[in-house]
Amino acid sequence: MEKLVIENSGKLQGNIRVSGAKNASLPILAATLLGTEDIILEDVPKLKDVEIICDVLRALGASVENLGDGTYKINSKNINTYETKYELMSKMRASFLVMGPLLGRMNKAKNSLPGGCTIGARPIDLHLKGFRALGVECEEHYGDSDNGQDSYILAHTENLVGNKVYLDFPSVGATENIMMAAVLAKGKTVIENAAMEPEIVDLSNFLRKLGGNIKGAGTNTIIIEGVEKLYGARHQIIPDRIEAGTFMVAAAITGGDIVVENVIPDHLRPVISKLEEAGCIIKEDGENVRVIGPEKLIPIDIKTLPYPGFPTDMQAQFMAMMTQAEGDNTVIETVFENRFMHVDEFKRMGASISVNDRSATINGRSQLVGNKVYATDLRCGAALILAGFVASGETEIYNIYHIDRGYENIEEKLRGIGGKIRREID
Numbered sequence: 083m084e085k086l087v088i089e090n091s092g093k094l095q096g097n098i099r100v101s102g103a104k105n106a107s108l109p110i111l112a113a114t115l116l117g118t119e120d121i122i123l124e125d126v127p128k129l130k131d132v133e134i135i136c137d138v139l140r141a142l143g144a145s146v147e148n149l150g151d152g153t154y155k156i157n158s159k160n161i162n163t164y165e166t167k168y169e170l171m172s173k174m175r176a177s178f179l180v181m182g183p184l185l186g187r188m189n190k191a192k193n194s195l196p197g198g199c200t201i202g203a204r205p206i207d208l209h210l211k212g213f214r215a216l217g218v219e220c221e222e223h224y225g226d227s228d229n230g231q232d233s234y235i236l237a238h239t240e241n242l243v244g245n246k247v248y249l250d251f252p253s254v255g256a257t258e259n260i261m262m263a264a265v266l267a268k269g270k271t272v273i274e275n276a277a278m279e280p281e282i283v284d285l286s287n288f289l290r291k292l293g294g295n296i297k298g299a300g301t302n303t304i305i306i307e308g309v310e311k312l313y314g315a316r317h318q319i320i321p322d323r324i325e326a327g328t329f330m331v332a333a334a335i336t337g338g339d340i341v342v343e344n345v346i347p348d349h350l351r352p353v354i355s356k357l358e359e360a361g362c363i364i365k366e367d368g369e370n371v372r373v374i375g376p377e378k379l380i381p382i383d384i385k386t387l388p389y390p391g392f393p394t395d396m397q398a399q400f401m402a403m404m405t406q407a408e409g410d411n412t413v414i415e416t417v418f419e420n421r422f423m424h425v426d427e428f429k430r431m432g433a434s435i436s437v438n439d440r441s442a443t444i445n446g447r448s449q450l451v452g453n454k455v456y457a458t459d460l461r462c463g464a465a466l467i468l469a470g471f472v473a474s475g476e477t478e479i480y481n482i483y484h485i486d487r488g489y490e491n492i493e494e495k496l497r498g499i500g501g502k503i504r505r506e507i508d
């Protein structure tokens with residue numbers, strides 16, 4: 083079994099470059115199903131999740147060529163089925179994002195139910211609410227096999243008709259799926275209480291390049307005027323704000339001095355603000371952000387919220403940093419119901435953390451000690467690497483397939499700033 087071995091690395095220093103955003107790449111790759119001419123995507127990160135969704139596209143009949151160096155050439159003119167196989171769907175829940183485009187192109191889609199994961203049940207009720215508002219019949223079939231192999235959604239419609247949809251929660255995936263179904267619907271769709279993440283804006287920009295008519299992405303109200311057909315486009319994926327934030331925390335937790343390259347600082351306002359509160363010096367210079375960690379971290383409080391609030395995907399990484407701040411820090415997680423799985427792993431390294439429902443108190447400063455720990459999800463894995471950089475002794479991280487899903491060349495990049503990290507087979 084593969085593991086990452088991390089050693090105390092002292093102050094991390096140097097330049098580190100951010101890759102294209104995983105959470106923009108996945109919906110945009112799904113959206114290529116809507117195009118009928120060649121599409122070129124640039125800055126697509128080399129991630130397991132990207133490979134999985136490319137396999138889903140190929141299984142639907144799209145041609146997907148990896149031209150190397152993050153560039154893909156895709157053509158979905160000849161997609162020949164509306165059904166995504168369980169084997170592929172079960173590997174990654176974001177594959178559910180092909181539902182909207184398939185409805186747009188074929189008025190039909192059959193997807194096995196996306197599994198939940200360690201951070202929560204991850205329901206799809208808001209996705210289905212949106213599809214139903216557009217005139218789609220969504221049959222939910224729940225089988226009795228415990229792995230969900232015979233549970234699926236069969237969605238079909240005579241034709242998609244634009245409508246108003248209110249999202250009870252500003253779900254990122256539901257906003258994306260509904261946008262992708264509505265872009266070829268007849269008439270106007272208004273998504274109210276829409277998610278406002280930068281990845282939504284990137285998807286909207288891509289759909290407009292294909293010929294879509296979308297306004298308001300990035301606000302809580304998105305207006306889509308359906309069009310007859312979508313064509314081809316060339317699009318560069320935005321940088322990954324969560325990867326960037328993770329590297330910024332690497333400077334904060336080690337008291338280092340790191341220049342993070344290929345960043346859009348406006349995508350990271352809550353993260354930058356909280357790092358300054360913790361005592362970091364942040365210097366923005368165009369697409370580079372320099373982070374100088376303090377000798378002594380100041381305890382802070384964070385509360386995760388939908389964008390533009392503090393991102394839930396940065397919560398675990400901040401918790402690692404908080405173990406090094408003198409005094410009480412608090413974390414309130416409002417987006418997912420079970421996103422404290424990393425707490426037990428930090429406690430196995432000597433952290434002092436107490437959890438009460440959706441809030442956690444981190445009492446620092448703890449001298450962390452290397453131990454055998456397990457990544458429970460992608461961001462927990464990244465946070466354990468950060469903790470390993472300041473722990474004494476060696477930290478062995480297992481279940482690192484989670485990390486490979488969302489961080490491109492993580493060892494190489496972190497070694498470039500002095501991180502003592504190596505991959506081994508146990």
Ligand code: EPZ
Pocket residue numbers: 104105106108176202203204205206207208209210251252253254255256277394395417418419460461488
């Ligand atoms: C996206 O997941 C991201 N994934 C997640 O990143 C991110 O944490 C999340 O948005 C929130 O920002 C991708 O973009 C591929 P949601 P998504 O729908 O779309 C509830 C990472 O580490 N909800 O905004 O699945 C849901 O239960 C991953 O990169 C419903 O109730 O998130 C959750 O509590 C982790 N009904 C909340 O909304 C629905 O139909 C947020 O979920 C859908 C969601």
